[in-house]
Amino acid sequence: MTHDAIIARSFGRFKQKKLVHGAFVACSFLVLSFCAVFSFRPYLGPSSIFVENTMAKQKQQRNSTIFQGASSSKSDQLMAQNVTKQREPPCHVMDLRSDFYNITGEVRIHAKSSTVFIPFPEKRNLFRGYKSWKIRPYARNKDSRAMNHVREWSVIPAFSDAKVPQCTQNHTIASILFSTGGYAGNHFHDFSDIIIPLYLTSRPFNGKVQFLISDYRSWWATKFRAILQNLSHYPIIKIDQEDVHCFPSIIMGLQRHGELTIDPSKSPYTMRDFREFLRSTYSLKRRNAVRLRHGDTRKLRLLVISRKRTRSFINSTNIAETAESMGFEVIVAEADIHVARFAEIVNSCDVVMGIHGAGLTNVLFLPEGAVMIQVVPLGGVELVAKTYFGLPSKEMSIRYLEYKIGTKESTLTEQFPLDHMALKNPYSFHRCNLEAFKSVYLDKQNVTINVRRFKTTLLKALELLHE
The missing domain is CATH 3.40.50.720 (NAD(P)-binding Rossmann-like Domain)
Known part of the structure; x- marks a missing residue:
């Protein structure tokens, strides 16, 4: 799969009588190319290049700030304004390929209801007006076919301890929640949708992070056991089957830069780093x-x-x-x-x-x-x-x-x-x-x-x- 972003075609000079015919042929070609890219996604590897590039330009025009938190009251006010405009939770890291939330402060994960509670938000004023929001933690959020096989989770910021369930297990390390649903099982998607995004998201923790896997598939975890063990020092938690786990922070979803790729402008890591990780x-x-x-x-x-x-x-x-x-x-x-x-x-x-x-x-x-x-x-x-x-x-x-x-x-x-x-x-x-x-x-x-x-x-x- 070589990846020249989008097709461009230029027209030669036609005689005036053939101009209409030529335009019709050219438009037909573009329409067919469009269909080829988007219609065959579940089997060839969902191709979202055109959509992603177009949306990237639109989002860049609409949103000039990507945020996860702030250190001053002035920046808090600015972020609150952005939240109001974007209607996204303040812990949401905007990504055109995956939903990705970085939540700091105590979180409680109630598996039976597929809910993550934030009982004591660090920036309470930023969460005002947000009763809850939802996420499917699989890095291909523009693909409905994939997302149909991914469990949906809710995030609820609560301002009273009485509103959240009590912890049954307490942890002192950060956590990452992701799904092995979607197209897991297809070797291309295993790497493009899960392994490379998991590497990008977890590598900064140097192994000191807990993996919480939703839609857990034992054969998948066995297949990639060596990689999972090299990215996390802790046993995997099959989060769908658990009680109430409490963590000091959680990342929901994984970062994905594209198909089988890492964009060095968005990460301190490169594909060369990832391949070195695989060699090791x-x-x-x-x-x-x-x-x-x-x-x-x-x-x-x-x-x-x-x-x-x-x-x-x-x-x-x-x-x-x-x-x-x-x-x-x-x-x-x-x-x-x-x-x-x-x-x-x-x-x-x-x-x-x-x-x-x-x-x-x-x-x-x-x-x-x-x-x-x-x-x-x-x-x-x-x-x-x-x-x-x-x-x-x-x-x-x-x-x-x-x-x-x-x-x-x-x-x-x-x-x-x-x-x-x-x-x-x-x-x-x-x-x-x-x-x-x-x-x-x-x-x-x-x-x-x-x-x-x-x-x-x-x-x-x-x-x-x-x-």
């Missing part, structure tokens, strides 16, 4: 990919990420043989729930190739300077493919190559004649219908690579890894 967590040996010199006899390792059910390589053996004839040492493997095992495999390689999908998220474990080759299938997924792996790869110091398959390389030719709209014009065929798109282009499409044509991409990978 999984004890990965290689920091840098091989750089061949003239006459070097070492072989570059190429990993072909296979898929069994859909969007798989039909001729992975031919791909491997072709690559080996060019001097590569080839490994064909499929990612699974054993993150540590596959991370070690990926880290041992210099080039990784795979069809657009969640398995390519494992490029996070590649050594710096390695090459990723994303194979883009039919269906009009080019923009989404570039969005989710292209730009992030640059921030990871990974070299990115893209191979767009030809019509005859898709197994869809076995289902449709070559002149069928499904092959000639995918946008017109599915007309932004999610189920039609998913059924044909995601669930029923595999790829038979034209190895002669693909050789050019492999040669480019070799060039990038030579000094």
